[in-house]
Amino acid sequence: MNQEQLQTIIFAELKTIAPESDPAELSPDENIREALDIDSYSFLKVLVGLNEQTGVDIPEADYGKLSTLQAMTEYLAARIR
């Protein structure tokens, strides 16, 4: 899976929680939760969705390692099979 495909998955998960948003407009280092108004409970749902779509196990302790688009993409890219 290349970076573009990963971002497509990430955008789709973010759109499920925040359908009114346009995740493609996120800057790579912007805090996703703040930019898209996603509360901590809904952010967990995003992570669960990403796990289902990519097969990458995201322990909840790693929650803080996926706070920006760049971090999220790198985190998943490094672990995806």
Place this chain on the structure above:
Amino acid sequence: MFFQPIKKNIKSMAVQPNLTDYTTIRAEFSWEAVRRELSGLPGGQGLNIAYEAVDRHAEGPGQNRIAIRFLGKDGGVSDLSYGDLRDRSNRFANLLRSLKVDKGDRVFWLAGRIPDLYPIFFGTLKNLNVFCPLFAAFGPEPVQQRLERGNARILVTNRKQYTKKIAPLLNRLPELRYILLVDSTEDINEQVLSLPRLMAEAADMFTIPPTDPEDMAILHFTSGTTGLPKGAVHVHNAVQTHFITGRYVLDLHQDDIYWCTADPGWVTGTSYGIIAPLLHGVISIVDEADFEPERWYRILQEQKVTVWYTAPTAIRMLMRVPEELPGKFDLSSLRLVHSVGEPLNPEAVLWGQKVLGLLIHDNWWQTETGGIMIANYAALEVRPGSMGLPLPGIEAAILTHLDAESVRVEESDVEGELALRRGWPSMFRAYLHDEERYQKCFAGEWYLTGDLARRDADGYYWFIGRADDIIKTAGHMVGPFEVESCLMEHPAVAEAGVIGKPESTIGELVKAFVVLKAGYKATDELSHELIGFGRGRLGSAVAPKEIDFVDNLPKTRSGKIMRRLLKARELNLPVGDTSTLEGSTTS
């Protein structure tokens, strides 16, 4: 399942609790004695929260002690001493005076947890203005409703919030005189001014005018079942409750390092995130960032937090993280953990004991009560799942309504409405502009909380549920009516009924049942569109997270949506007597 009461060994505690003999302290308690422990304004000029929390320390040996330790999102740490806080709040009070903001005028805050909050809060109170915080995750509609209903004169906010939520609404807010931007070094126009510029120009000496303890100090909006949000009015006298709960419940001692995780947009974030710790002269930790398990454990370790006040949603999210994570941190400074927002399930109380080595102490109160009313105490036995015993000075009871005006006080082990005998210092004094709704909250001498509960034979209170349709999600109240009205503004929606669907982490989740207008199809796309529509207008804190399409909504013969029935169906519970219903089938 029944959980055994958990006894404490007081002698083994490193810090001896302030309240050990509950019965005696309760019997001998008087609010007059509490009032005498507070300084009062110099020269007998009354009682002002800002003086008690800030100036009386700043004018004594506490001047250079740290009041607020602020942890920035970027990892930066900045300290504000009691002396700094006095000087900077004086500047803001002078600034308000120079803008000709009159006594009682409302100053609103919409800028999250940043260092400016604290001087602005106390400066507002020093100039005898009224502070009203708004939660940053409110969308434009809740923000506008509250600003308008609260007669906002001044709004302190940031550029992002201003551009997104305020600028489009300005023509609907004729009473709003100035908007002060915390992150703009230049004025935008004659109405939208730079806070840093004004603060730099203001003098740092200010004498607090005489303050009647009954002068309005803080306005907190809370959601009602029907109609607009209610503005609960609190007065300076509330400081007595903040002080005594800081002593007996939070158990603050002078060397404590205290962390309250609540956002100042909610009442816990002001009563216990700003006022109570400073009254006791302790160091109060403020974290700008949102919840994140590892960050939170690191703060507990690095800041050597001793007393921690948090919420069930956060605790339950921490419970989902494997125990190895907290195991990596040294949490040995922590001696006391409190929780508020919704009932804390017994499993969470015991999780604290197992993972943090400390029980979690649940307590109960509301926006209207201004401070903690019923609590589990450091020295007393904890009954997991119980909200605990009433604060000394507070008389609680379980009532049954006999008719519109009269009630019966019940004995133990009877379920009924939780009530408090009126007259404690932090009781709300009004719902702004709504005397009728205020009066409806009382039956004779009793304030009716709207919560159902029971008391056991030993006086411990146990929460049962809400007596009305108000939704409690992640510790805050959402009025179903606000959400329904918003959804009905969407062209596809004919009707909407909104409930709190039980959810194990956040307590309840806002769920909407929607009847579509003819010509619209119930599709996933439309469901997403409605969720986005709600979020855009109401913000993530209020908007529905789930939508179900139905053919019709159950209503009473007078046309009122039976939300209780929607909820019963959602939970597959027996729906009870439906004889007063019309249209009682759903798809």
